[in-house]
Amino acid sequence: MKRYDLITPEGTRDLLFSDCIARRAVEEKLAGIFKGFGYSEVVTPGIEFFDLFSGSSRNFRQENMYKLTDSKGRLIVLRPDSTIPIARLASTRLKYAKLPLRLYYNQSVYQNNSLLKGHSDETVQSGIELIGGVNTKRADYEALSMAAQSLSEFDNENFRLEIGHIGYFKELVAKLDVDEGVQEEIRFLISAKNYPALNDLLDKVGSNQVTNALKQLPRLFGGVEVFEKAAEIYTDDKITGILYNLKEVYNRLLNLGYEGRISVDLGIVSHTDYYTGIVFKGYLSEVGQSVLKGGRYDKLLGEFGNDCPAVGFGINVDDVARHIEKIGGAPRLKTADAVVYGEKGYVVEAVAYAQKLVREGLTVENSLFNTAEESEEYARTKGIKKLIIVGEDVKELEL
Amino acid sequence: MNKPLRIALTKGRLEKDTVGLLEKIGYDCTAVREKGRKLILPVPDGNLEVVLAKANDVITYVEHGVCDIGVVGKDTIMEMQGKFFELCDLGFGRCRFALAAKKGSKFYGGYNVKTIATKYPNITRNYFESKGMDVEIVKIEGSVELAPLLELADGIVDIVETGTTLKENGLEVIEDIVPVSARLIVNMVSMKLRQQEIESFVELVEKAL
Numbered sequence: 001m002k003r004y005d006l007i008t009p010e011g012t013r014d015l016l017f018s019d020c021i022a023r024r025a026v027e028e029k030l031a032g033i034f035k036g037f038g039y040s041e042v043v044t045p046g047i048e049f050f051d052l053f054s055g056s057s058r059n060f061r062q063e064n065m066y067k068l069t070d071s072k073g074r075l076i077v078l079r080p081d082s083t084i085p086i087a088r089l090a091s092t093r094l095k096y097a098k099l100p101l102r103l104y105y106n107q108s109v110y111q112n113n114s115l116l117k118g119h120s121d122e123t124v125q126s127g128i129e130l131i132g133g134v135n136t137k138r139a140d141y142e143a144l145s146m147a148a149q150s151l152s153e154f155d156n157e158n159f160r161l162e163i164g165h166i167g168y169f170k171e172l173v174a175k176l177d178v179d180e181g182v183q184e185e186i187r188f189l190i191s192a193k194n195y196p197a198l199n200d201l202l203d204k205v206g207s208n209q210v211t212n213a214l215k216q217l218p219r220l221f222g223g224v225e226v227f228e229k230a231a232e233i234y235t236d237d238k239i240t241g242i243l244y245n246l247k248e249v250y251n252r253l254l255n256l257g258y259e260g261r262i263s264v265d266l267g268i269v270s271h272t273d274y275y276t277g278i279v280f281k282g283y284l285s286e287v288g289q290s291v292l293k294g295g296r297y298d299k300l301l302g303e304f305g306n307d308c309p310a311v312g313f314g315i316n317v318d319d320v321a322r323h324i325e326k327i328g329g330a331p332r333l334k335t336a337d338a339v340v341y342g343e344k345g346y347v348v349e350a351v352a353y354a355q356k357l358v359r360e361g362l363t364v365e366n367s368l369f370n371t372a373e374e375s376e377e378y379a380r381t382k383g384i385k386k387l388i389i390v391g392e393d394v395k396e397l398e399l
Numbered sequence: 400m401n402k403p404l405r406i407a408l409t410k411g412r413l414e415k416d417t418v419g420l421l422e423k424i425g426y427d428c429t430a431v432r433e434k435g436r437k438l439i440l441p442v443p444d445g446n447l448e449v450v451l452a453k454a455n456d457v458i459t460y461v462e463h464g465v466c467d468i469g470v471v472g473k474d475t476i477m478e479m480q481g482k483f484f485e486l487c488d489l490g491f492g493r494c495r496f497a498l499a500a501k502k503g504s505k506f507y508g509g510y511n512v513k514t515i516a517t518k519y520p521n522i523t524r525n526y527f528e529s530k531g532m533d534v535e536i537v538k539i540e541g542s543v544e545l546a547p548l549l550e551l552a553d554g555i556v557d558i559v560e561t562g563t564t565l566k567e568n569g570l571e572v573i574e575d576i577v578p579v580s581a582r583l584i585v586n587m588v589s590m591k592l593r594q595q596e597i598e599s600f601v602e603l604v605e606k607a608l
Contacts, residue, residue, distance in 0.1 A: 160591055192483070192484060195485075196488040197485070288462065288586055289587060289588060
């Protein structure tokens with residue numbers, strides 16, 4: 001029988017040294033920002049019931065979830081997302097807590113990706129959920145400015161935060177006399193910016209102002225000019241209101257000092273039954289997919305019997321870590337300051353001396369060799385600049 | 400100057416057609432035409448860099464963002480799927496997917512589960528799923544037409560251009576599945592971070608079509 005005891009499962013990997021340092025650096029920076037804004041950390045279970053992620057607006061595809069059963073034969077999945085468990089938590093144990101709730105998380109999510117395409121099945125995500133709030137505009141603004149700040153920490157010059165509003169698409173598509181299947185097809189083609197196929201499909205639906213507007217929708221991305229274009233293409237009271245508010249948010253973010261790094265895409269139309277308002281995505285130049293995703297989801301908590309608005313975002317920590325490693329922004333792997341070697345009979349004293357140095361803030365390695373010469377050679381190979389020999393007295397050798 | 404836009408071309412016929420298109424736009428593609436064994440080639444006056452790859456790899460490279468743009472057949476896109484923007488139909492490389500079987504055989508007759516040979520198992524699965532029909536799919540790497548002749552399969556799902564190969568081997572098209580042609584795809588992040596360069600490139604391409 002073939003044994004799989006030397007490799008890790010497809011889509012997973014061991015993280016060593018500098019990879020770990022980069023990841024922790026990202027996690028710590030993000031946690032620092034989140035805590036600074038008064039967010040408290042929560043941890044949800046790695047496994048949850050399958051039902052949590054299926055039905056209503058929570059349609060995770062079953063083929064993409066890792067599944068197992070519990071002792072009663074109930075279907076369990078490895079958490080594919082953190083927002084939904086947190087919505088559950090906020091609607092149960094925190095149901096009567098004073099609003100708003102400011103929660104953050106830093107945990108792995110699991111997705112069974114198609115094999116051999118170079119995507120991870122296990123990724124660490126860090127993010128916030130801002131639940132409740134009398135004035136949801138203020139909440140949107142808080143979440144967006146935190147998203148921008150988070151990205152700017154890792155690549156201030158070259159990050160990109162892109163905002164949109166799911167309402168623009170929803171309002172337009174609701175005016176079409178087509179069934180849900182066609183609506184979904186239109187949505188998919190817009191999200192893939194598949195201009196030719198979208199045109200063909202909408203030509204079949206009919207030629208009017210709405211189909212014309214939907215045809216333009218995937219092209220409505222870029223800078224401030226998008227608002228004008230969008231208003232030219234279609235106007236009614238609701239859409240004008242949506243565009244007005246979005247433009248206000250856009251301008252405010254620019255005023256925060258993020259000029260040139262904030263853009264608009266009205267063609268962000270993923271998870272349309274989940275998001276209810278503003279949606280946003282973040283990009284870094286060295287990562288081929290978005291590293292940050294977020295938006296307003298005012299219906300999700302209601303599905304858990306706790307009707308309450310919410311906004312949040314999640315950041316793919318692994319992707320950000322890879323980015324800072326590539327652009328040289330990750331902290332360096334630190335070698336020890338000294339090797340401490342105890343002569344025969346002074347083994348315990350050597351460890352005690354090492355402890356003293358550690359307390360003083362140095363990084364030291366305790367030598368496991370039998371001679372000072374071997375210890376010295378070891379220190380030289382590892383690039384450690386000092387050898388400390390503990391015997392009757394303590395000798396320090398600069399290498 | 401900015402780093403060049405990297406464009407991945409599917410080796411073979413699509414590559415020739417795309418190079419033709421680039422030349423029509425006015426780019427100097429000498430380096431690509433005289434490529435030898437090189438796989439990454441400059442198109443200096445367009446600030447482009449051409450990468451030559453197999454169809455499936457074009458999608459992988461674009462999806463990961465190591466190439467900004469790709470030219471690949473709709474057949475490969477349907478089979479591989481993936482996340483990227485599909486901006487235009489280039490119009491060349493036209494053919495179609497079809498279901499074919501031995502001439503005179505009644506493919507939909509009888510109650511036995513049909514066996515289908517194909518190079519495109521995902522497309523085949525989706526097609527028969529949409530019909531609510533259970534089939535057994537056998538993946539074949541080379542000439543798929545052989546499978547029904549050797550009686551391994553009842554039918555095949557494959558790309559048909561003229562239908563000559565089918566005819567010469569005593570097969571006929573039962574039904575067309577979907578038309579196919581070359582597409583221009585773009586990485587989702589490149590599209591946003593290099594919007595102007597990509598949009599003006601796409602504009603040039605669309606004008607030259």
